Amino acid sequence: MSEIKKFYLTKEGLEKIKKEYRNLRSLRLAKTNGEAPKIFESEDLNPEYLSFQEDLSFLESRIVELEYILKNTLLIRPPAGKKQNIIDLGAKVTVEVSNQMDEFTIVGSLEADPALGKISNESPVGQALLGHRKGEEISVSSPIETIYKIRKIRYLS
């Protein structure tokens, strides 16, 4: 039997998934009843809902996927006390790499968005940073070695 995949999500990420799930279910219901869905009246409507309206099978598969994600979510919570000095999921980390400063937030794969500095805990750099403290250096190598010096760790509550 294949292992059940767990999805690490921040509070914000979980809210986003829940909202999408609610909206898609109401879209499905409206489609079934032949009505114009209420979510289309919202000003902050995400354009993807319009595309879901075009393809019912995609709408169904997305709802099933969201249900699976919601059933298997592990919420990322900021650690307590001294554990805030250690890099864990949800940490905002400032690093020095090749004499340049950079900032990453370590998130689960679903929320990773490197363009916005959110890197996955399953990426080689994300994995290597986990469990380390301010002042430590980590090396990501083979065949080129890169050193990341950890300058700052923060958690957003």
Place this chain on the structure above:
Amino acid sequence: MKNIFKFLIEIGKLKGKKRRGWQIHKIKNPETTAEHIFHLAILVWILGKKKKLNIERAIKIALVHDICEVYSPDLTSYDAVAVREKGRLTIKDVAKIRPKIGRPTIKQRKKLEKIKQKLEAGAMKKLTSKLSPEVKGEINQLWLDFEKGLSREARFVKQADRMVNLLQGLEYWRKYGRIEYKLWVRRAKEVIDEPIFLEFLKEIEREQIEKKLNQR
């Protein structure tokens, strides 16, 4: 039929659209957007099979993921480096950007990303406006899926996109030595988390980098 013909003429322009990132690196005769799409679609097809994805959907996503570039600029992280951290960034400002090689801050990335999304959505609307509702709906839905990473297929194509960029960058590094290969490989290890591509990345390192370094 007339509208499909016009759409194909427009899409065909991607065969001649040189990718901006390589132009910034002053690569002689760099790949075009259409060539990049071809490379990506093949990678998605072959490796997607191992992931038991809906290959038809994944290949279609790869085919449409950059078609907005017929009308929208191919903005890169080098453009983000040139963005001012303070103040508003407008579409007019973006047109004046002189890209710089370096690492953008989160603020710079966020600002450029917002404008990029706007420009690309507008370009998609213009590109598909005359197509039949069915074709237009499918193309836009696949493109949005890629942008938002809604399906497993879209998330896989996104990772594959990063992979082919690395592959192309390393090819130019081997040919012309103009690419900062260390920076590229480092970046790949920050952004790639799909196990199949991590395995593929190791192979690239063995084949492309070790061999080249051993030749020196």
